[in-house]
Amino acid sequence: MSVAIEFRDIVKAFGPVQVLHGVSFALQPGRVVGLLGENGAGKSTLMKILSGYEQATAGELLVNGRAVHFDGSRAAEAEGIVLIHQEFNLAEDLTIAQNIFLGHEKRRGWLLDDAAMNRESARVLQQVGLRISPETPVRQLIVAEKQLVEIAKALARKARFLIMDEPTATLTPSETERLFALIAQLKADGVTLLYISHKLDEVERITDEVVVMRDGRFVARAATRDVTRHQMANLMVGRELSDLYPPKAPRPAAAQPLLRVQGLTVPGWAEGVSFEVRPGEILGFAGLVGAGRTELFEGLLGLRPRTVERVELEGRPVRWRNPRDAANQGLTYLSEDRKGKGLHVHFGLRENLTLMALSRYATPWLRPDAERRALEEAVKRFGIRTGTLDNRASALSGGNQQKLALAKVLHPGPKVVVLDEPTRGVDVGARRDIYFLIEALAREGRAVIVISSELLELIGLCHRVAVMRGGHLRTTLDASQLTEEELIAHATGTH
Amino acid sequence: MPPEPTDAMKPGAATSAAVGGTPRPDTSTRAGSRARALLHGFGPILGLIVLCIAGTALNSDFATLDNVMNVLTRTAFIGIIAVGMCFVIISGGIDLSVGSMAALIAGAMILVMNRLAPSFGSPVSVIGIGIGFALLLGALFGLAHGLLIARGGIEPFIVTLGTLGIFRAYLTYFADGGAITLDSDLSDVYSPVYYASLLGVPIPVWVFLAVALVGGLILNRTAYGRYVQAIGSNEQVARYAAVDVGRIKVLTYMLLGACVGIATVLYVPRLGSASPTTGLLWELEAIAAVIVGGTALKGGAGTITGTVVGAVLLSVISNILNLTSIISVYLNSAVQGFVIISVAFMQRRRK
Numbered sequence: 134m135s136v137a138i139e140f141r142d143i144v145k146a147f148g149p150v151q152v153l154h155g156v157s158f159a160l161q162p163g164r165v166v167g168l169l170g171e172n173g174a175g176k177s178t179l180m181k182i183l184s185g186y187e188q189a190t191a192g193e194l195l196v197n198g199r200a201v202h203f204d205g206s207r208a209a210e211a212e213g214i215v216l217i218h219q220e221f222n223l224a225e226d227l228t229i230a231q232n233i234f235l236g237h238e239k240r241r242g243w244l245l246d247d248a249a250m251n252r253e254s255a256r257v258l259q260q261v262g263l264r265i266s267p268e269t270p271v272r273q274l275i276v277a278e279k280q281l282v283e284i285a286k287a288l289a290r291k292a293r294f295l296i297m298d299e300p301t302a303t304l305t306p307s308e309t310e311r312l313f314a315l316i317a318q319l320k321a322d323g324v325t326l327l328y329i330s331h332k333l334d335e336v337e338r339i340t341d342e343v344v345v346m347r348d349g350r351f352v353a354r355a356a357t358r359d360v361t362r363h364q365m366a367n368l369m370v371g372r373e374l375s376d377l378y379p380p381k382a383p384r385p386a387a388a389q390p391l392l393r394v395q396g397l398t399v400p401g402w403a404e405g406v407s408f409e410v411r412p413g414e415i416l417g418f419a420g421l422v423g424a425g426r427t428e429l430f431e432g433l434l435g436l437r438p439r440t441v442e443r444v445e446l447e448g449r450p451v452r453w454r455n456p457r458d459a460a461n462q463g464l465t466y467l468s469e470d471r472k473g474k475g476l477h478v479h480f481g482l483r484e485n486l487t488l489m490a491l492s493r494y495a496t497p498w499l500r501p502d503a504e505r506r507a508l509e510e511a512v513k514r515f516g517i518r519t520g521t522l523d524n525r526a527s528a529l530s531g532g533n534q535q536k537l538a539l540a541k542v543l544h545p546g547p548k549v550v551v552l553d554e555p556t557r558g559v560d561v562g563a564r565r566d567i568y569f570l571i572e573a574l575a576r577e578g579r580a581v582i583v584i585s586s587e588l589l590e591l592i593g594l595c596h597r598v599a600v601m602r603g604g605h606l607r608t609t610l611d612a613s614q615l616t617e618e619e620l621i622a623h624a625t626g627t628h
Numbered sequence: 629m630p631p632e633p634t635d636a637m638k639p640g641a642a643t644s645a646a647v648g649g650t651p652r653p654d655t656s657t658r659a660g661s662r663a664r665a666l667l668h669g670f671g672p673i674l675g676l677i678v679l680c681i682a683g684t685a686l687n688s689d690f691a692t693l694d695n696v697m698n699v700l701t702r703t704a705f706i707g708i709i710a711v712g713m714c715f716v717i718i719s720g721g722i723d724l725s726v727g728s729m730a731a732l733i734a735g736a737m738i739l740v741m742n743r744l745a746p747s748f749g750s751p752v753s754v755i756g757i758g759i760g761f762a763l764l765l766g767a768l769f770g771l772a773h774g775l776l777i778a779r780g781g782i783e784p785f786i787v788t789l790g791t792l793g794i795f796r797a798y799l800t801y802f803a804d805g806g807a808i809t810l811d812s813d814l815s816d817v818y819s820p821v822y823y824a825s826l827l828g829v830p831i832p833v834w835v836f837l838a839v840a841l842v843g844g845l846i847l848n849r850t851a852y853g854r855y856v857q858a859i860g861s862n863e864q865v866a867r868y869a870a871v872d873v874g875r876i877k878v879l880t881y882m883l884l885g886a887c888v889g890i891a892t893v894l895y896v897p898r899l900g901s902a903s904p905t906t907g908l909l910w911e912l913e914a915i916a917a918v919i920v921g922g923t924a925l926k927g928g929a930g931t932i933t934g935t936v937v938g939a940v941l942l943s944v945i946s947n948i949l950n951l952t953s954i955i956s957v958y959l960n961s962a963v964q965g966f967v968i969i970s971v972a973f974m975q976r977r978r979k
């Protein structure tokens with residue numbers, strides 16, 4: 134039994150803010166549909182309504198031609214509709230089986246029937262291709278495995294309509310391949326899939342059809358084979374998109390390196406890594422998830438235990454015990470984990486922006502008016518779209534939060550800036566803004582280090598790319614050697 | 629008294645109240661969060677006004693100047709500690725030891741002053757040294773807490789639960805189970821610090837006001853205050869944003885320790901002695917004042933105004949019970965308990 138869905142004039146308002154303005158479209162069963170749209174287009178809200186996490190303010194939702202009203206995710210699950218969240222909903226300390234049956238435990242009398250749950254879990258784990266004991270605690274799994282557990286969980290609940298929100302955001306290329314194989318198999322089994330992603334190449338590859346939303350409205354739908362990636366992007370943004378990447382300036386001529394790191398070891402993550410970056414240079418760091426890139430830089434900042442032979446900034450040896458030392462001497466770091474480490478989402482924009490450079494505003498009393506002027510400037514320079522400057526960071530869309538986070542780490546005026554996954558979960562339009570910004574930073578003579586899992590981004594942006602695998606820096610590729618094949622080969626060790 | 633701190637802290641009060649959270653933070657609008665912030669910020673004040681109206685209706689003595697000063701003077705100890713506690717709670721910590729700490733500081737201060745009295749000619753300088761010693765000791769105790777919590781990585785609850793026992797046990801030991809009493813000639817000189825008035829307002833109330841104003845200024849208008857809020861809101865983000873989390877935490881516990889020292893300095897001249905029952909349950913009253921004042925126990929957001937109002941509100945309750953006979957005085961703590969739970973109940977949707 135497959136599930137056909139129809140939205141009829143779905144309206145959703147949060148207080149006075151309307152985010153969906155009467156969305157109508159239907160989805161046929163047994164297909165893979167890509168749902169496209171910029172951040173803030175209303176995709177996530179619509180999917181939350183479909184999966185019972187939110188209720189529509191007005192309009193109708195039809196499942197197999199029948200109007201339904203979900204008052205919670207369980208009601209949607211009963212119809213076979215399951216949303217796999219971008220951020221996983223797994224209890225880390227429970228086992229895989231306990232997670233799969235959380236809230237739906239099998240019982241024998243008053244007691245839990247662990248044997249039956251483990252058996253059933255093993256079956257769905259096999260279905261998703263995860264060869265691991267169902268009694269493994271989830272904490273021990275890597276991100277990609279957690280994702281598969283989420284899918285297994287959905288299958289155990291007899292899901293017939295799966296919604297995946299940016300499922301590949303944290304996956305490596307080979308893990309992504311595995312996920313795609315699974316999607317093809319699920320489709321063959323008659324499961325309908327709704328696939329939300331900013332990665333248009335993936336959408337092009339695995340979907341039968343794309344639906345585009347913009348500003349809370351349905352914009353277009355088309356068979357995937359009939360539209361190009363470029364057309365998809367234009368539909369999402371609603372205007373012609375020029376080049377995604379800024380023109381590359383040549384790598385600055387040999388000068389004294391701005392930052393030079395020698396023999397940096399972060400136990401368990403990185404081993405004897407050395408690199409240098411010149412003023413005006415954009416250095417990329419490529420590698421699979423778990424290659425130790427993030428941990429390397431967290432070690433450099435003193436956020437993890439580490440040993441280092443020598444760190445030089447502008448030729449002078451420096452010792453950084455914590456991010457404060459590093460920031461004081463001119464290196465700041467943008468974390469890949471925006472909500473957990475990058476921004477105070479419950480703080481205002483102003484407080485977020487100035488946090489790393491507060492001493493500038495304390496004389497000794499803080500001057501909110503000066504902070505506010507700085508915010509006005511940053512909003513202009515970084516193109517942060519916000520209704521009012523008094524907003525909290527949580528009120529911004531993902532892309533604008535990322536711009537704010539960027540503005541924050543640049544506010545102290547660092548000489549070297551390390552950007553970890555600067556465009557994760559950011560839509561096409563904002564992504565382009567961020568690329569141009571990075572290029573502008575380099576042109577100002579700063580050194581920029583970009584850690585990214587998106588190869589095209591590294592190729593489009595960087596002068597050189599260092600590739601890490603298993604905690605070692607394997608090679609550094611020049612612009613002339615920068616191709617996807619080359620990067621993947623070094624990252625996976627199949628060179 | 630509330631009007632002045634309110635003015636001093638308007639920007640911060642508005643922000644941090646908004647930070648308190650709404651059910652759907654992603655979509656709260658300016659007008660909505662403003663209204664909520666106002667309501668939230670004034671909630672405790674409204675409660676206090678209602679209580680005062682009730683008190684006036686129930687007993688004509690309630691609204692007299694004498695009674696008002698009496699209530700405020702009694703609030704001063706808890707109120708001053710609550711201001712320090714507000715910083716600790718906003719930073720995401722807690723200190724359960726403040727009552728025992730106050731008792732030990734009181735005992736130690738009296739012992740030091742009694743010891744010095746014979747060798748110093750003037751009692752005033754002895755008392756001056758005693759006061760300095762009390763503040764220093766409070767800051768040192770705070771330093772110990774802060775180091776154990778920030779550098780030692782032990783939960784604040786555990787550290788201060790431990791020192792709660794340690795401080796009181798040492799006081800009991802020094803007092804030999806009885807009381808440590810200040811020499812009477814010192815006591816005579818010292819007692820005005822509690823009993824005297826300036827411009828008709830008792831000294832402890834002036835000190836309370838000063839501590840609250842300075843506290844509000846520090847919390848809302850200094851980089852340190854911003855860091856305290858940042859750490860309580862999300863310690864990881866603060867750490868990644870180059871905030872020296874350890875140092876700020878240590879400073880916060882020291883600030884609370886100094887506040888306990890100030891409260892003790894005002895408390896000692898009242899009775900002139902310290903005993904094992906000195907400062908009993910002050911920690912709970914101080915924490916209750918902070919919470920009733922609208923600060924979230926999980927940290928991140930809170931206001932000094934709210935804390936001051938919370939402290940006054942709790943002592944107004946006991947004052948009304950004292951003045952009227954509707955509810956037995958013995959049920960004072962019960963009524964306060966009900967108030968705390970109702971406040972938490974009203975705040976429960978703002979997660």
